[in-house]
Amino acid sequence: MREFTAPPLDAAPLVGGLADAVFEHAERDPDRVALGRKDSAGHWHDMSSAQFRDEVLALARGLLASGVRFGDRIALMCRTRYEWTLFDFAIWTVGAQSVPVYPTASAEQVFWTLYDAGVSACVVEHEDHAMTVGSVIGRLPLLKRLWQLDAGAVAQLVASGAHLDDEVVHRHRRAVTPDSTATVIYTSGTTGRPRGCVITHANLMFETDTVAGRWASVFRARPGDEPATLLFLPLAHVFGRMVEVAAVRSRVKFGHQPVLRANVLLPDMAAFRPTFFLGVPYIFERIFDAARRRAETEGRAGPFDRAVEVAVRHAEARELRAFGLGPGPSAALRVRHQFFDKAVYAKLRESLGGRVRYAMSGGSGMDRRLGLFFEGAGVTVFEGYGLTESTAAATANPPERPRFGTVGRPIPGTTVHVAEDGEVWLRGGHVFSGYLGDPGATGAVLRDGWLATGDLGSLDEDGYLTITGRKKExxxxxxxxxxxxxxxxxxxxxxxxxxxxxxxxxxxxxxxxxxxxxxxxxxxxxxxxxxxxxxxxxxxxxxxxxxxxxxxxxxxxxxxxxxxxxxxxxxxxxxxxxxxxxxxxxxxxxxxxxxxxxxxxxxxxxx
Missing domain, CATH: 3.30.300.30 (ANL, C-terminal domain)
Known part of the structure; x- marks a missing residue:
């Protein structure tokens, strides 16, 4: 049994709601580039913070004009695209709550989420989604409105709210407090029926501000270099959602990419040129495999494999030095590393847009050797751990001393406790307030302020957590x-x-x-x-x-x-x-x- 606590950051007290950042940033720096949007021809265009604010405000007026009220729940069912972010912040602006639905969800999964959450309106991406909702709408007496993005939903809503005064919207926004519910995110449900995790504005503010503050080297680019990230994780998942909010609150330019396949994702990475990105181990595995196949096709499989070995050895030597366990890379290893940096690693970084130096990984465990390879190739991947119930990351590897093969130390303001049976327990400002309408299930996982995760793990003497499995698995x-x-x-x-x-x-x-x-x-x-x-x-x-x-x-x-x-x-x-x-x-x-x-x-x- 072991416990480790990371002291909180010295942050300003949390006030208001998540949408406030959109309006504050536009007021302070209206011309700053907030987002990148890709047009139908595949070209990226910049959007300023003032433009984003204006679109959020216009959509918020439309929501109010359509009958959306403070505390209403609105379902979002679409892939990772700009309109999801637009609706998220417009919904939060009027004090409503968003309920993510995976775009691949079956009719019964859609029914359960919409019924259990009691949603009054639903936003879908296209006709297939509309038909899925339509097939169960007879069992959803509270659902009154269905908006389809590809059928002009945004323009229709904006037009319907054009007559409303901005002050009506701002009165709703100012009524939002940190303890107001921001979103109800349903668990993936590897076993049993998904439950709705109630996430407050305070949960998301604590999580995103803590991650962006502690990992400032990730969220702030080098002097003269604009920080940017490309969102491609599903925004229905808490990890992708956390990145969305963190990018807005930290004034990081971001874009959206709905396709996770490497042959589609990598060209957009090259065009958008992010400085960092967040993914799951599968993404990093596919990036590595694509680079290996390309080298083999070009007849350079041998040099590539040698470069991998050098990257791993170089990163491992640097890791040992960071923990006071070694002198660091030898002179001969540094020379070989410099050679392969030009011949191999630079090409990998260029395939990611040329500016990526950091990445974060979550969702499942990453192989230690893969993490060492990316580190040696010039892209540090900070592996972390969290759940929907902890609003994403509860632990992550610190920027100054990552320990590859672990999921890092508690993020600031968090305590990690490993119980006698090996179960990982968490406590902190990111822990959710409970499962929607299910006090029994809530009581089973929230115990005197602790979240019992159901995961098994161990803490080493430096406070680094290693996840070893699930109790149920x-x-x-x-x-x-x-x-x-x-x-x-x-x-x-x-x-x-x-x-x-x-x-x-x-x-x-x-x-x-x-x-x-x-x-x-x-x-x-x-x-x-x-x-x-x-x-x-x-x-x-x-x-x-x-x-x-x-x-x-x-x-x-x-x-x-x-x-x-x-x-x-x-x-x-x-x-x-x-x-x-x-x-x-x-x-x-x-x-x-x-x-x-x-x-x-x-x-x-x-x-």
């Missing part, structure tokens, strides 16, 4: 051996050909795994070996591919004891998808659902 084999599958799955997944890995073995005689392939990586792997493309059914029977995957499994098994190692595995023809209900929108595995869908394949692992 511990596997117990029929021989009584207990293990957490997360670290083993992450190590298997680090192989460039592997997309996903699900470790099984609960009540079974040994541990096994279901593995899916990265289709783009496999196509490249076949191409460089001058082999024709294979159909999915052929891939799972290909002997050489199976041998390659087996090497990845054997390497992962070196992390654990023999009793915990993966004895056998099955390669699946298709990856787990969100559309099939096998992944959460934040790309976490829905274990129970996967094991049900692939019950025959799991049974075949245990003849």
């Amino acid at each position: 511990i596997l117990v084999t029929s021989s009584g051996k207990s293990l957490s599958p997360l670290a083993l799955e992450a190590r298997v997944r680090s192989h460039p050909l592997i997309s996903q890995c699900l470790v099984v073995g609960d009540d079974r005689p040994f541990v096994a795994a279901l593995i899916t392939l990265d289709q783009e990586a496999v196509a490249h792997w076949l191409s460089v070996r001058h082999r024709p493309p294979l159909l999915p059914a052929e891939l799972v029977r290909d002997a050489s591919l199976e041998a390659e995957i087996r090497r990845a499994v054997v390497a992962a098994n070196t992390l654990v004891s023999q009793a915990e190692s993966i004895r056998t595995f099955r390669i699946l023809a298709f990856p787990f998808s969100e559309e099939e209900g096998l992944l959460t929108p934040s790309l976490k595995l829905r274990r129970r659902a996967i094991e049900e869908v692939y019950a025959a394949e799991v049974d075949a692992l245990y003849p």
Whole structure:
């Protein structure tokens, strides 16, 4: 049992609401570039803080004219795009509450969120979303309005509110206090029905101001260099939402990108040229894999792999020096690092726009070696940890002393406690006020001001937290051996050909795994070996591919004891998808659902 507290920052007292920053920034510096927007031709254009303020104000007038009142809940169902941010701040301006809905949600998921939250209006992106809401609208007696972005919803609302005086809007805005509810965010629901987490304006202000203040080197660019970030995480997820609010409050230019695929994301990164970005480990894995494939295509796989090794060794030596455990990189290592910086690392940074020096990662654990590689390549990735219930990050690696492979230390004003059974407990100003309409569930996780996370972890002597698993996901084999599958799955997944890995073995005689392939990586792997493309059914029977995957499994098994190692595995023809209900929108595995869908394949692992 161990506990660690980080003292709070010396910050101004929290007053008002989140929308105030939009109006204050426009008043102080109206010409400052606040956002970048991409037009239909793919070109980015700047938007000033005054322009953003005017659009928020106009939309807020429209909401009031349409009957939205203080405390009403409005659902937002769309991808990561400018209009989401516009609606968020317009909703907060009139004292209403936003309720995010994932754009991939099924009709029943949409129904539950809108019904449980009691929303009175819903904003959707396009006709398919409108039809999804329409299919359940008969069971939603409180839902009175449905606005569709691609059908001109913003223009219609602005026109409807043109006759209202600005002072009507400001009276609503001034009535918002820090303890007012800002948003109700529903958990991803890896098990059970999602619950609505009530997040206040104070929660988001504390979280974003603390993160931006403690990681000022990230949120403030070098002298003469404008700080900027590109939002591509789902804004329905608390991590993406936190970044949105932090960018507005910290006066960081930001843009929106709705597609997470590397072949779409990287060109926009190059065009937008952010100074930092926030992602999940999957994004960093795909960026690395894309760079590796490009080098292999150009016949430079060997130099690239040597560059990776040098980057990892250089970063590890710097890490040891930061903790007083070593002298730092040797002269010979520094020379090799400088050579590869020009030959390899600079090209990686250029693919991200050329200005990125920092990134933040959350959502799940990142492989230590991958973090060391990015650090050695000149992009420091600060890994952190948090939940919807903690308004995103509760811990993160400090800028001066990151410890790769951990999720860092408590953010300022936060206490992390590891209970006797290994469960991580949190306390701080970012902890939510409870689950909407569910005091029983609230009481189960909020205990005398502490949030019991359900995650297992350990704190080292310096206060760095390592997450080892979920209490509900511990596997117990029929021989009584207990293990957490997360670290083993992450190590298997680090192989460039592997997309996903699900470790099984609960009540079974040994541990096994279901593995899916990265289709783009496999196509490249076949191409460089001058082999024709294979159909999915052929891939799972290909002997050489199976041998390659087996090497990845054997390497992962070196992390654990023999009793915990993966004895056998099955390669699946298709990856787990969100559309099939096998992944959460934040790309976490829905274990129970996967094991049900692939019950025959799991049974075949245990003849």
